[in-house]
Amino acid sequence: MKQITLAVLAAFAIAGTCSAAVKDGTYTKTVTGHNAPITVTVDIKGGKIASIATKDLESPGVGKVAIKKLEDSVIKNQSTNIDIVSGASVTSFQLLGAIKDCLKQAGAEKGDFNKRITDANKAPVTERADVVIVGGGGAGLASAVSALEHGAKVIIIEKLGFLGGSTNVCGGALNASGTKYQKALGIEDNPQKHFEQTMKGGHNVSDPKLVKVLADNAPSALLWLEGMGLKFNPKVGAATGALYQRSHYPNPAGGNTYVVTLEKQLAKYGPDRVKVFLETPATELIMKDGRVVGVKAKHKGQDVTAVADKGVIVTTGGFGSNVEFRQKVNTGVWKEADLGKEIGCSNIGVAAQGQGLQLAEKAGAELIGLSDIQVHPNGSPGTGLMLDIKTSGRNRLFINTNGDRFVNEGAARDVLSKAVFAQPGSTYWLVQNKLRYPDENAIDLLSGRTMRDMLAQGRVKKAANLDELAKIINVDPARLKAAIESYNQVARHEVEQDKFGFKATHTDDRPMVEGPWYVARKVPTIHHTMGGIHIDTGAHAVNAKGEIIPGLYAAGEVTGGIHGANRLGGNAVADLMVFGRIAGSNAAQAK
Ligand SMILES: Cc1cc2nc3c(=O)[nH]c(=O)nc-3n(C[C@H](O)[C@H](O)[C@H](O)COP(=O)(O)OP(=O)(O)OC[C@H]3O[C@@H](n4cnc5c(N)ncnc54)[C@H](O)[C@@H]3O)c2cc1C
Numbered sequence: 001m002k003q004i005t006l007a008v009l010a011a012f013a014i015a016g017t018c019s020a021a022v023k024d025g026t027y028t029k030t031v032t033g034h035n036a037p038i039t040v041t042v043d044i045k046g047g048k049i050a051s052i053a054t055k056d057l058e059s060p061g062v063g064k065v066a067i068k069k070l071e072d073s074v075i076k077n078q079s080t081n082i083d084i085v086s087g088a089s090v091t092s093f094q095l096l097g098a099i100k101d102c103l104k105q106a107g108a109e110k111g112d113f114n115k116r117i118t119d120a121n122k123a124p125v126t127e128r129a130d131v132v133i134v135g136g137g138g139a140g141l142a143s144a145v146s147a148l149e150h151g152a153k154v155i156i157i158e159k160l161g162f163l164g165g166s167t168n169v170c171g172g173a174l175n176a177s178g179t180k181y182q183k184a185l186g187i188e189d190n191p192q193k194h195f196e197q198t199m200k201g202g203h204n205v206s207d208p209k210l211v212k213v214l215a216d217n218a219p220s221a222l223l224w225l226e227g228m229g230l231k232f233n234p235k236v237g238a239a240t241g242a243l244y245q246r247s248h249y250p251n252p253a254g255g256n257t258y259v260v261t262l263e264k265q266l267a268k269y270g271p272d273r274v275k276v277f278l279e280t281p282a283t284e285l286i287m288k289d290g291r292v293v294g295v296k297a298k299h300k301g302q303d304v305t306a307v308a309d310k311g312v313i314v315t316t317g318g319f320g321s322n323v324e325f326r327q328k329v330n331t332g333v334w335k336e337a338d339l340g341k342e343i344g345c346s347n348i349g350v351a352a353q354g355q356g357l358q359l360a361e362k363a364g365a366e367l368i369g370l371s372d373i374q375v376h377p378n379g380s381p382g383t384g385l386m387l388d389i390k391t392s393g394r395n396r397l398f399i400n401t402n403g404d405r406f407v408n409e410g411a412a413r414d415v416l417s418k419a420v421f422a423q424p425g426s427t428y429w430l431v432q433n434k435l436r437y438p439d440e441n442a443i444d445l446l447s448g449r450t451m452r453d454m455l456a457q458g459r460v461k462k463a464a465n466l467d468e469l470a471k472i473i474n475v476d477p478a479r480l481k482a483a484i485e486s487y488n489q490v491a492r493h494e495v496e497q498d499k500f501g502f503k504a505t506h507t508d509d510r511p512m513v514e515g516p517w518y519v520a521r522k523v524p525t526i527h528h529t530m531g532g533i534h535i536d537t538g539a540h541a542v543n544a545k546g547e548i549i550p551g552l553y554a555a556g557e558v559t560g561g562i563h564g565a566n567r568l569g570g571n572a573v574a575d576l577m578v579f580g581r582i583a584g585s586n587a588a589q590a591k
Pocket residue numbers: 134135136137138139140157158159160163164165166167168169170171172173174175239255280281282283315316317318346347348350351352353355356386527528555556557558569570571572573574576
């Protein structure tokens with residue numbers, strides 16, 4: 001795979017000095033990162049930056065990629081005056097600030113290590129391929145691999161400084177039915193059941209033809225990924241609001257594992273078959289005689305044109321971070337709620353802006369289902385990011401600020417989030433115990449993090465017993481114990497279901513009795529946008545009359561019609577892989 005690093009190719013020094021009379025030695029600075037503090041150590045040798053080491057808990061595929069890129073660039077250019085990585089701006093600014101601080105400690109003065117590195121090359125670039133993909137997230141990468149498998153030459157246009165988009169930060173749950181992993185656990189499942197639950201969970205407003213394609217093809221998408229070397233954890237779970245035990249998690253945990261797997265697959269085809277433009281937002285789809293024939297984009301002011309001989313696939317993700325747009329279209333399942341900026345978003349903000357919707361609409365595509373936006377109960381207060389302990393999986397309780405349970409924790413996401421909004425302060429405590437974290441040093445299946453790290457960051461609190469837990473969350477211990485007992489009665493199968501409708505149907509369900517207990521405060525967060533580009537079962541974009549727009553395809557969160565009014569947890573990753581694969585193969589084989 002050829003990454004068109006226009007920045008590096010055209011980089012030149014504008015002004016400033018490279019190094020200075022700095023004192024050799026090792027200097028350290030700790031700064032606030034995006035997820036957690038970052039400690040940076042800079043080694044100066046012979047007046048030059050010899051190495052940079054970083055201790056961090058930034059997200060794989062996002063902050064971690066930015067750190068590596070910036071460290072390499074600072075060392076190569078002996079300058080901190082470099083461009084940040086789009087999509088990881090907090091990490092970028094903080095890291096560069098920490099490096100500058102270390103240099104200052106070494107005696108550097110203003111202007112030292114400060115030559116401007118820029119790619120101010122304004123000469124327009126034109127590239128040609130069979131298939132051009134707009135958006136290099138999960139759906140874009142799946143489309144690219146599929147198109148390559150079908151013989152196409154591919155260009156990926158990505159606005160961020162890395163591939164993978166919000167898929168990098170996702171939990172990685174992939175719903176598929178009838179798999180060998182389910183069979184090994186004795187879980188009965190089949191595509192028809194997956195179809196029915198997806199339809200019902202989505203309030204029966206999804207397009208059944210698309211849902212059928214999703215449910216029927218999710219098992220083979222899982223095998224497709226395994227064929228690329230991706231490993232799944234044999235412990236099948238249930239993502240939040242999955243409604244059934246069919247969520248398959250990659251190993252290592254987290255959505256970045258899909259991104260890494262697909263990127264490795266792309267790399268196998270080499271630079272003649274696949275080119276990637278990073279930091280290059282698409283601005284327009286090029287039309288000729290009613291057909292989409294390419295994409296116009298900008299790389300830091302430079303015009304980039306990607307000509308598509310067979311098709312353009314739009315895979316730009318959702319619009320959850322576009323506050324103005326989401327408020328404008330919010331007339332569906334959350335119409336009574338203000339989805340303004342007070343509510344955070346779990347996605348990468350700069351990615352989830354819905355630009356692909358506008359591009360496709362201008363090319364004639366119909367946009368459907370925009371009014372239904374997904375609110376998820378697992379947001380961190382203040383940001384809406386999904387940090388720390390998760391609502392996915394089982395044996396985790398929702399406790400309000402009075403110390404009571406208030407919802408069936410296994411319910412759909414809209415039910416969960418609406419129940420949270422009805423609680424005092426629209427917040428709750430997510431309570432887990434030793435059952436979920438038997439070893440604080442072990443990496444959690446769902447978050448890819450250790451409990452030790454989560455505790456160190458301070459957002460998760462630990463209690464030895466329920467009295468201590470009650471003190472931490474400031475509730476009556478008797479009330480808290482009663483709440484937990486109400487769950488345990490079901491988990492012990494003493495009663496079939498509790499007053500909220502919770503049933504212990506999952507193979508992981510156990511009574512929660514033993515400390516340590518872990519707790520974090522959570523709030524609802526904007527998570528997914530169910531509406532988008534109207535596609536048919538072949539991932540062709542269609543207009544309001546249902547007619548195919550020649551040359552235009554779409555896949556992933558940018559599309560509409562699959563998840564109805566409420567997406568089931570774990571169905572988005574299945575969607576990316578299933579429809580990305582279809583879009584790539586159909587575009588590659590287009591006449
Ligand atoms: C925290 C979190 C946890 C989640 N967990 C799960 C889970 O466990 N299971 C599940 O099924 N779903 C989960 N989801 C949902 C799921 O991850 C997303 O719906 C899915 O990853 C979206 O993939 P995508 O490829 O459509 O979009 P993305 O992965 O966001 O990729 C879109 C890409 O397009 C790029 N782009 C946008 N506009 C332009 C433009 N104009 N030009 C060029 N590029 C552009 C973006 O920068 C981005 O890289 C989760 C989501 C989040 C945020």
